[in-house]
Amino acid sequence: MLSLKPFIGHDSKKYRDKITSERITKFCQATGVSISSVAPPTFLTLFRQGELEHVLKFKIDLSHLLHTEQEYEYEEPLSAGDQIIYSTRIKQVLEKQTPGTHVQFVIFETTVHAERLSDLVLIGKSRATVVIRQKGSYD
Amino acid sequence: MIEFKPVPPISQEILQEYAKASGDFNPIHLDEETAKQVGLPGVIAHGMLISAFIAERALEFILQESQKKNYELKFFQTRFKAKVFLGDCLSIGGVVKEESETTCVLELKCKNQRSEITTTALAKFKKIV
Numbered sequence: 001m002l003s004l005k006p007f008i009g010h011d012s013k014k015y016r017d018k019i020t021s022e023r024i025t026k027f028c029q030a031t032g033v034s035i036s037s038v039a040p041p042t043f044l045t046l047f048r049q050g051e052l053e054h055v056l057k058f059k060i061d062l063s064h065l066l067h068t069e070q071e072y073e074y075e076e077p078l079s080a081g082d083q084i085i086y087s088t089r090i091k092q093v094l095e096k097q098t099p100g101t102h103v104q105f106v107i108f109e110t111t112v113h114a115e116r117l118s119d120l121v122l123i124g125k126s127r128a129t130v131v132i133r134q135k136g137s138y139d
Numbered sequence: 140m141i142e143f144k145p146v147p148p149i150s151q152e153i154l155q156e157y158a159k160a161s162g163d164f165n166p167i168h169l170d171e172e173t174a175k176q177v178g179l180p181g182v183i184a185h186g187m188l189i190s191a192f193i194a195e196r197a198l199e200f201i202l203q204e205s206q207k208k209n210y211e212l213k214f215f216q217t218r219f220k221a222k223v224f225l226g227d228c229l230s231i232g233g234v235v236k237e238e239s240e241t242t243c244v245l246e247l248k249c250k251n252q253r254s255e256i257t258t259t260a261l262a263k264f265k266k267i268v
Binding site: 023026027029030031032033040041042045046048062063067068069070071072073074077 | 146147153156157159160161162163165177186187188190191192194195198211212213214215216217218219
């Protein structure tokens, strides 16, 4: 069973995405929020390709993974028409070994920028804490 | 006090709409059989859907109820404590934890119909200067 501790600081590839008014509208409708051209606070949850890249790379079984906490820091609002670039870092890994079970608490930190004119503007950061439980001991 | 207000009962339709809007098609949120195969009693709601409901309650409180003009959300954290199942009737409320001339921190909870806390949250607002 793989320990992610040696991979603290590893970044995913950079991913690009386009924020359309259609996507914001669908998200607002699905979450009972008034429709606006500005993305609601948890809209950043859509951008998890970086997290997925780490999960696939380290062959983490999704059925052993529990999302326990999510936090966001907001610098600038995200609006329809924005083109974003984001990547995800393995920010922290804490391990706990109990008899027969290995538990890892992993924080994935995603940093999101928007390309506005010739500037790269920091939109914000999201941090997802997941717990990975697996039988056995880590190597 | 942030009065507890209900959200629509959790239905399969709500979960399907959220899956399409968020891109999270994990079958434990959409397919009863898959949920049971991984040991769940049934389909569970996306944690981030509940998080979205809580964020909306926080914004509603600040902008409408507390009438704080020109405040923006700078930090939002949710902790997933208990699973939310189909048919669950949730309500969201809480307290103002801290307040200054330019900041306001809300502590919110989501409870189900059995008064169990499913999710806790912290929302930090700052006055736009």
